[in-house]
Amino acid sequence: MPFGSNVTEQPFNRHREEFPTLASGIHLLSHSLGPVPRAARNSMLSYYDAWEQHTSEDAWATNWWELSQRVGDQISRVLGAVPGSVQIQPNASIALSTVASCFDFRSSKRNKVVTTALDFPSMEYIWDARKNLGARIEIIPSEDGIVVPLEHVLKAIDDTTCLVALSHTSFLSSYRLDARPLVEHAHRMGALVLLDVYQSAGTVELDASGWGVDFLIGGTIKWLCGGPACGYLYVRPDLQRDLKPRLTGWVAHDAPFEFAHSPMRYARSVRRFAQGTPSIPALYSALPGLKIIEAVGVAQIVRESRRRTEWMVEFAVERGWQLNSPRNADERGGSVMIGVEDGPLMVTQLAERRVFVDARPRTGLRISPHFFNTDEEVREAMATLATLIR
Numbered sequence: 494m495p496f497g498s499n500v501t502e503q504p505f506n507r508h509r510e511e512f513p514t515l516a517s518g519i520h521l522l523s524h525s526l527g528p529v530p531r532a533a534r535n536s537m538l539s540y541y542d543a544w545e546q547h548t549s550e551d552a553w554a555t556n557w558w559e560l561s562q563r564v565g566d567q568i569s570r571v572l573g574a575v576p577g578s579v580q581i582q583p584n585a586s587i588a589l590s591t592v593a594s595c596f597d598f599r600s601s602k603r604n605k606v607v608t609t610a611l612d613f614p615s616m617e618y619i620w621d622a623r624k625n626l627g628a629r630i631e632i633i634p635s636e637d638g639i640v641v642p643l644e645h646v647l648k649a650i651d652d653t654t655c656l657v658a659l660s661h662t663s664f665l666s667s668y669r670l671d672a673r674p675l676v677e678h679a680h681r682m683g684a685l686v687l688l689d690v691y692q693s694a695g696t697v698e699l700d701a702s703g704w705g706v707d708f709l710i711g712g713t714i715k716w717l718c719g720g721p722a723c724g725y726l727y728v729r730p731d732l733q734r735d736l737k738p739r740l741t742g743w744v745a746h747d748a749p750f751e752f753a754h755s756p757m758r759y760a761r762s763v764r765r766f767a768q769g770t771p772s773i774p775a776l777y778s779a780l781p782g783l784k785i786i787e788a789v790g791v792a793q794i795v796r797e798s799r800r801r802t803e804w805m806v807e808f809a810v811e812r813g814w815q816l817n818s819p820r821n822a823d824e825r826g827g828s829v830m831i832g833v834e835d836g837p838l839m840v841t842q843l844a845e846r847r848v849f850v851d852a853r854p855r856t857g858l859r860i861s862p863h864f865f866n867t868d869e870e871v872r873e874a875m876a877t878l879a880t881l882i883r
């Protein structure tokens with residue numbers, strides 16, 4: 494069978510030698526934990542060196558203080574956003590809570606938040622916890638567990654909606670929502686839009702500025718090949734100064750080193766969405782992966798992802814497997830989900846054959862080729878799966 498129905502492989506540098514983990518087998522886990530870039534070792538050592546060599550607070554002055562902004566600006570390029578629009582966060586859940594804390598649900602009739610059943614659980618937990626602060630939450634169901642039609646989301650947005658908060662690409666099915674019409678409609682209705690792009694950034698083209706989206710949240714550990722605990726929050730530049738997050742801390746102050754008493758005077762930059770001391774090791778761990786992603790280029794990654802996931806979908810459909818992702822590539826992110834009887838068992842059996850994927854309840858196997866995988870690897874992984882699925 495030809496690899497990809499109408500697109501042929503374009504040779505490009507897959508940077509494979511820069512990922513030592515790839516020697517252990519076929520890594521198709523970028524939706525969960527990307528492989529560590531070899532350069533992360535030196536990056537982490539330079540963090541240690543800075544810590545060891547500075548006997549006073551000057552590690553902050555020479556590098557650490559501006560690192561959040563530097564990494565934030567690197568991430569902004571992946572998001573299709575301008576510099577100064579991304580604040581690093583401890584994780585995506587805190588990024589979401591920071592946005593949630595900007596709203597005063599009791600003082601306005603605009604107190605409804607629209608989300609969907611295909612979102613990561615943090616989404617429901619965080620909004621559920623806002624109910625006793627006056628928030629009304631509408632969770633749009635997914636009839637098939639794969640998609641939530643855009644029309645259903647649009648229909649739920651009314652003149653009491655303050656925020657539409659949902660995944661751009663679902664962690665469960667890789668269903669990808671069309672962001673532009675959603676943002677246009679929500680704005681017409683007077684509502685803001687937050688997209689969780691954790692499963693998009695680094696494998697799907699994003700255009701934060703062009704879409705006019707208000708907030709994006711995510712992190713670097715998956716498709717961006719970074720380490721854990723480096724989340725991020727994008728806030729539309731012309732919206733930033735209107736917002737005063739209640740989930741805050743001294744780093745969000747306009748002049749943090751004044752150590753001033755309250756009231757809080759928020760920074761006049763995206764730093765107003767920070768909280769306390771940034772996770773410096775997480776920032777060091779994120780740098781090498783971001784550099785490689787930029788060197789390969791998101792557009793190239795997207796083309797590759799589409800070519801290979803289309804082939805995987807064809808392969809699955811031809812064999813009558815249960816496809817738990819959309820068939821249409823325009824509605825899909827970088828993963829393909831295959832329903833199997835016993836997901837954890839299948840993950841173990843594949844790992845024994847050096848094919849690394851994972852499984853989630855309700856959806857089955859999650860399989861994600863990234864730029865560093867060869868076509869041969871993708872073919873071999875699917876052929877191996879074919880020997881196990883009955």
Ligand SMILES: Cc1ncc(COP(=O)(O)O)c(C=O)c1O
Nearest residue numbers: 584585586613664689691692712
């Ligand atoms: C789409 C999506 N959102 C949020 C999260 C959770 O992110 P964090 O642990 O940084 O809060 C995940 C993690 O798997 C995810 O896939």
